[in-house]
Amino acid sequence: MIEIKNLTKRFGPITAVDDLTFRVQPGEVLGFLGPNGAGKSTTMKMVTGFLTPTSGAISVCGHDVLTDAAGAQACIGYLPEGAPLYPDMNPRSMMRFVGQARGMAADRLAQRIDEVCRLVHLEAVMDQRIETLSKGFKRRVGLALAILHDPDVLVLDEPTDGLDPNQKHEVRELIRAMSAGKVIVLSTHILEEVEAVCTRAMIVAQGRIKFDGTPAELRGRSRYAGAIEVAVASVHATEAQRALGELGSVSHVGEVVEVSEETRFVVFPASEAPLLEDVQRVAAGAEWDLVSLAVDRGHMDDVFRTVTTGESAQGA
Ligand SMILES: Nc1ncnc2c1ncn2[C@@H]1O[C@H](COP(=O)(O)OP(=O)(O)O)[C@@H](O)[C@H]1O
Ligand SMILES: [Mg+2]
Structure with missing residues (x-):
């Protein structure tokens, strides 16, 4: 469903993404982990067709992102880093605007606005100006916009960043609830998040894959696993x-x-x-x-440090 081959992105002298190759299948929730600057956002921007790779190939739902970005974007829901929103609009008008921009038919759009509003619990604030909403509500509006057209592929860049623990929990529940049959790729540097929602964990550092496996396998790499x-x-x-x-x-x-x-x-x-x-x-x-x-059972942060810094850990 997402297929990435030899994907590379250079910004001048910086190689942000360095020869990544992997695929993600329906039903998988892939947690993209890595320190700041690892290349997570850059990879997501390329997958969603917002940034052109230096080299490599990306296909999403059978659409080549480089030659048919619109086709790929039609089946992708993307929550960008920081989830930009129009402060003067309210969730309802913002959803209408985005749905129309996506070319959704009026009756289908009205129906989806209802469904999505209930799914992400926006009922109480649908007609309130976005700039007056709390961070948690703003993030939910961002999610609502990403899933409005019911895409098969969701790309969520740090979906819980800046939220308090209760809000984080809610957004994780939402992601879990939406995951059946879809491809979800989310980035985070919160290790518990990967255990809470992901079926697969991929650690990237300096633009390269350092680990690819289940969250349990990742934890098992810890020198504390079995201690x-x-x-x-x-x-x-x-x-x-x-x-x-x-x-x-x-x-x-x-x-x-x-x-x-x-x-x-x-x-x-x-x-x-x-x-x-x-x-x-x-x-x-x-x-x-x-x-x-x-x-x-092992400490995730211990493995994260070992994998991303190469710091020695006995037994790992
Ligand atoms: N538009 C850009 N111009 C120059 N360098 C960039 C640009 N976008 C990202 N980078 C660099 O690419 C690297 C990866 O960034 P990014 O993908 O945002 O990392 P992450 O999302 O994992 O924190 C960083 O070194 C960052 O400074
Ligand atoms: Mg980022």
Whole structure:
């Protein structure tokens, strides 16, 4: 549905997008992750036909974006960075304006304005000037405009940027609700967002793909994935660390933190084999008691740093 081949964009000496090749299929929600300046927005502008690539090919729903931008744009809904809106218009007039510009028939447009207004919960503000709306409502207006013509492909550039946690949650729910059967590509630098809404995560840095897989696979790359955080009474801390450190399945014990009477430390696995049973067995036969024990699924931000900066992370 979206097919990108050897896509490159240079701005003078800067290579913003460097030979990207990937495809996205219906039903997929692709989270485009990366630090600022990674080339996310530039890629989205090229996919939506607003920026001409230096080289490479893009096809959206069978339309070549370079030779048939209008055909491609007819099946794309695009929420650009910052989602520009006309402050003097209200959501209803803005939707009418955009629908007419897209060549939608009057009755179909009226019907879609109703549907979309309900879908993104704009009922209360449909006739209120856009400049008087909160950021959350403005972002929803942007989304409403992007989905007005019921496109098969949605390209959303940082859809939750600048929203408070409740608003972020709402926009994520919306994206999830719309995702069935569509192709959605969204950019973000919020890792939880990828876990919350995406079926696929792609990390880009310096215009190149550094990771492409499921959010769970991404998390699994963390050096904390499969590690166990153990808490014991501080009087037994040294003994417990020694006993667990001697296990063949343990690579090392680290990150020791003592808080009042309790000491916490992390037991890192030597391989991908689960560590839990070994740790429980040692604890059961020991003189000391566990205060708590938690298996770590891995930290997304840890992987993000490793993947985008090449900073070394043991075991990753
Ligand atoms: N119109 C432009 N002219 C010159 N450089 C640009 C332009 N647009 C983007 N860039 C540069 O391209 C790189 C990628 O930018 P961008 O795609 O906006 O990154 P992201 O969206 O991942 O933060 C950055 O170094 C940015 O400064
Ligand atoms: Mg951007």
